[in-house]
Amino acid sequence: MNFRHGERDEPEINLIPFIDVLLVILIFLMLTTTFSQATALQVNLPQADAEPPPQVRREITVAVAADGRVAVQDVVLPERSVAALVAALRHAAEATPEPLLVIQADAAAAHQAVVDVLDAARQAGLVQITFATQRSGP
Template sequence: MKFQPNKREEPDVNLTPLIDVVFLLLIFFMVSTTFNRETEIAIELPEASGEIMESERKVVEISIDGEGRFFVNREEVVNTKLDTLKQAIARAAGDEAKPQVILSADKRTPHQAVITAMDAARQLGFVHLTFATSQPAEGQ
């Protein structure tokens, strides 16, 4: 028997388990990451340069202040409920079937208050609304 010198085998590195672990980590981070989509919308409200309307019809003015309180023809409505607002509008309209309804709201008025006023007028059959605006300042 002849003695053969010890042949060194080259080490064999198996990369399969390492690749599996990397893919599992990648999947874990993809699933656990939240993607927040924060956007800001800059809205500039338009200014209106219209003319004052003359009307023969009875005028019902619905005003809403910055806190969302309603005023019908400059008289404060007891609360902000839809039925109470409808009663105040109907009382102000009187016998007029289609009065001119003017809606004027403060620029800080909650959007829900404006929608509530529009809905109350619509439920009473007053579908033609006029929105009050201010004239733009000179030089702007």
């Protein structure tokens, strides 16, 4: 006795639902992944190997010493307040619109002193700010 009727159907594997599930899992993993920064690293910021910018524009130089003293255009400010720094930056920026502010902070300078300079620059309306570094190496 032969119970087979006609040709036998081959099983078919449909890959489209499998690919859809993998894409949903990939999107889920991409959205839920968090990137953490290591905070226990020692960072030495004052050295860099970058070349100076090719175009030199009028710069306002602010130097921050290790003890927190601040000098604007080589003039040491008698006060360490943000208001005195804002006044000195506005006076230095009067001659040129949109000058470049160059912050030369000592490696041992307190973070608060540098943040005070950045805050004063924002209050004085200076938007182009860079940090000076020294070359690492001979």
